[in-house]
Amino acid sequence: MSIPNTRIIYRIAFFLILFGSIQARATEFPDPQDKPNIILIFIDDMGWSDLSSFGNTEASTPNIDQLASEGISFDQFYVNAPICSPSRTAILTGTYPQRWDITSFLSNRKHNAERGVANWLDTSAPTLAKDLKRAGYATGHFGKWHMGGQRDVDEAPAITEYGFDQSLTNFEGMGPKLLPLTKNATGDVGRIWEDAERLGGPYTWMQRSEITGGFITAAIDFMEQSKRDDTPFYVNVWPDDVHSPFWPPFEDYDLTKKDSKRALYLAVLEAMDKQFGELFDYVRNDEELRENTLIIFCSDNGPEPGAGTSGDLRGFKGHLYEGGIRSSLIVWGPGFIPKSERGTRNSQNYFTAIDLKPSVLELAGVGVPKSELADGESILSTLLGKTRQSRQSPVFWSRPPDRKTFKDFDKPLPDLAVREGDFKLLCDFDGGRPELFDLTKDPQERNNIVEQNPKRVKEMTKKVTEWYEKILSIQL
Numbered sequence: 001m002s003i004p005n006t007r008i009i010y011r012i013a014f015f016l017i018l019f020g021s022i023q024a025r026a027t028e029f030p031d032p033q034d035k036p037n038i039i040l041i042f043i044d045d046m047g048w049s050d051l052s053s054f055g056n057t058e059a060s061t062p063n064i065d066q067l068a069s070e071g072i073s074f075d076q077f078y079v080n081a082p083i084c085s086p087s088r089t090a091i092l093t094g095t096y097p098q099r100w101d102i103t104s105f106l107s108n109r110k111h112n113a114e115r116g117v118a119n120w121l122d123t124s125a126p127t128l129a130k131d132l133k134r135a136g137y138a139t140g141h142f143g144k145w146h147m148g149g150q151r152d153v154d155e156a157p158a159i160t161e162y163g164f165d166q167s168l169t170n171f172e173g174m175g176p177k178l179l180p181l182t183k184n185a186t187g188d189v190g191r192i193w194e195d196a197e198r199l200g201g202p203y204t205w206m207q208r209s210e211i212t213g214g215f216i217t218a219a220i221d222f223m224e225q226s227k228r229d230d231t232p233f234y235v236n237v238w239p240d241d242v243h244s245p246f247w248p249p250f251e252d253y254d255l256t257k258k259d260s261k262r263a264l265y266l267a268v269l270e271a272m273d274k275q276f277g278e279l280f281d282y283v284r285n286d287e288e289l290r291e292n293t294l295i296i297f298c299s300d301n302g303p304e305p306g307a308g309t310s311g312d313l314r315g316f317k318g319h320l321y322e323g324g325i326r327s328s329l330i331v332w333g334p335g336f337i338p339k340s341e342r343g344t345r346n347s348q349n350y351f352t353a354i355d356l357k358p359s360v361l362e363l364a365g366v367g368v369p370k371s372e373l374a375d376g377e378s379i380l381s382t383l384l385g386k387t388r389q390s391r392q393s394p395v396f397w398s399r400p401p402d403r404k405t406f407k408d409f410d411k412p413l414p415d416l417a418v419r420e421g422d423f424k425l426l427c428d429f430d431g432g433r434p435e436l437f438d439l440t441k442d443p444q445e446r447n448n449i450v451e452q453n454p455k456r457v458k459e460m461t462k463k464v465t466e467w468y469e470k471i472l473s474i475q476l
Contacts, residue, residue, distance in 0.1 A: 035136065035232040035364050036336070037223070037293040039283070040128075040356075042091065042236065043272075044084070044144055044243040045317060046299035046328070047308030050269060054328045055311055059266040063277035064330070067297060069343045071332030072385050076350035076439075078419070079301055082317060082324035083400045085117075085146050087300040087353065088238075092147070092162070093125045094357030094368070094376040096396070098471045100125055104400035106172070108151035115401045120148020120156040126372045128357045129163030132234045135366045138226040140166045142215040143238030145173030154199050168218045170211070170240055171196030178215065180208035180240070184257060185250040192245070208247040209268070212239040213275040220282050227288075232364075237279065241272040244304055265307035291335035294363065296356060296383075299327040305408070314445045318403040320417040320426055321445055325397060331383050336363070341385030350419065351379045351391040359383055394420040394460075396467045418464035423453075425460040429468065434461055 049055040053068040080090035085106045086097035097103065101118040112119055129139040141164045148156035150172040158174045159167035167175045171193035179197070182190045197203060206214050219235050226233040248255065248267030255267055283289045302310055302317045302324040315321030334342070354376035358368050362378045381387040397417040404412050414426035414435065424445070427434040434457050437445045450457050 034292065036333075037226075037232050037289065038132070038137075038234040038360055038364070039219075039279075039293060039295045040091070040234075040236050040238075040360075041276075041295065041297040042088070042143070042238040043297075043299040044238070044240055045301065045304050045308060046242050046269070047303030047310045048299075048313055048323065048326050048328050049311035050242075050303065050308045051328055053330075056309075058262075059270050061269065061273040063273050063280055064297065067280055067295065067332050068330045070334065071295070071330055071343075072337060072341055072383075073345045074329040074331070074349070075345065075347040076390075077298060077327050077329035078325050078350065078352040078395065079298070079327050080325075080353050080395075080397065081400070082301045082315075082319055082397070083403070084300055086400070088145075088147055089121055089125075091300075091353040091356060092121075092127050092129075094128065094354050094374050095126065096354065096375050096471060098398060098468075099373070102147070103398065104402055106146060106148065106150055106153070109153060112153075117401070119153045121162070123157050123161050125162070126374070127163045128360060129234060131163075131357075131361055131366060131369070131372075132364060133163050133165070135364060136232065137364075138166075138222070138229070138231045138233045139164045139235075140219065140222040140233065141236040141238070142168045142219040142222070143170070143236060144240055144243075145169045145238070147173075149174035149199055164236075166222055168215060171199070174199060177201060177203040178206050178211050179203050180211060180247070181205050182208050182247050183250065185255065207249075208240075209249040209271055210275070212241050212272050213278065215239055216275055216279045220279065223282075223289075234360075239272060242268050242308065244307065246307070261306040269308075294331070294333040294336055294360075296360075297330040297332070298353070301325065301327070312444045316406075318400055319406065320397050320399050320414055322424075322439075322443060325417075333384070336384050338385060344385065346382070346385070346388070349379075349382050349388055349390040350395075351382065352376070352395050355379045355391055356383075394418050394463055394467075396464055398468055416464045416468055418460055418467070420460060420463070423456060423460065425457065425464065427461055427464065429465070431461045431465050436460070 051064055052061045053065040079087045081087040081097055083105055086102045089097040089102045100122055104117055133139045141159050145159055156174050169177055180192050219237050223233055246264035246268050248271050253267045283293050305316045310323035313323040315323035358376045358378040359380040361367055362380045368374045377391055382389050399415050415429045417426045422438055422440045424439055425436050434450050435448045436450045436453055436457055
């Protein structure tokens, strides 16, 4: 089977849509007056220690490592859920995903109903894209969505209904798509998620190992048009990588599908890094963009067992232990980060994905509208290396409803978690089976200090159980 150059096909297929949508909206807002450009990169299922700059010695990620060497790396950044759809909802809205009945990955209707999960994110939800669009930004989403429009849920809102001018997604979203072809070590070509065509198009079939590059090509085209329109941009680049199934470019590696999951994962990781080099070089080599663009790079949750790793941190994807909710974070922006802070590492301050939205809005000179629902706090000065301050309010989590047990744990997993200062508490919905850890001394969560801290346990248990009861009672 002959495979055409799908990146060229993509450019032709989508350029007219892209040009028309941005050209139409460019006159809708006043002069942007040098508002900063924002690129938010959200990797899929990458472990906290999978980047070379975060300790991986089995694979090389030179392009992302260079981003870190020119920016700031954060060791104690948290996502707000240990699994895909709620984590994406949190970073997009700046709110706890429980407010929207999105507490696990979105699936087919029957499975969603069994777990009490919505079929899609309510379009009334506040989003970073809506706020920035009102401020005169061009807004684009390129990559995985997974907040509506998947499996048999085919009437979900289009991604553009959440404040984006343009979108290109995969098999878990509504709107234009890149769908994955596969090619094994012997050259045999196949398709996966072929039924995603029923969710609408236009769609382009592309090699799974190149799809990250396809999203990056689309994002660069969007940014180029925004530059021509003299309009600031906010762009999501949310690749499928490094989520299973793993289909690296086998011609570049001495691998077959019979090799270990870890080996295939590492090959996909390296291929992803190579493709991101195009995006980073595009911004870095353009003086105007380099001095007025902020790149935020992180992952949506912890790794799949046997694939990615989180170093010595306990737990995996789906868990409320550190390995499930702590993500490597890199912030890059030469025009915003002092020279003395570039290439540094912040290992002392913690904050979460819901704090990114108010931080970005502050940088853009917009701020969160007073009437808008918000759970995050601006930590902009910490993001830019100008202060050393953590999130001030406690941060709360609840486990996905379908993740109570895990084969490598000898007891059921906790239902709730809260971090307040240096301490993290986990417990069940009724407050039972509490576990308390001092994360400054024990980030691996090995030493449960409940018995030594009865007062703290009582107070933190009360806070997290009351938060959960309250947030369930005010779901929107």
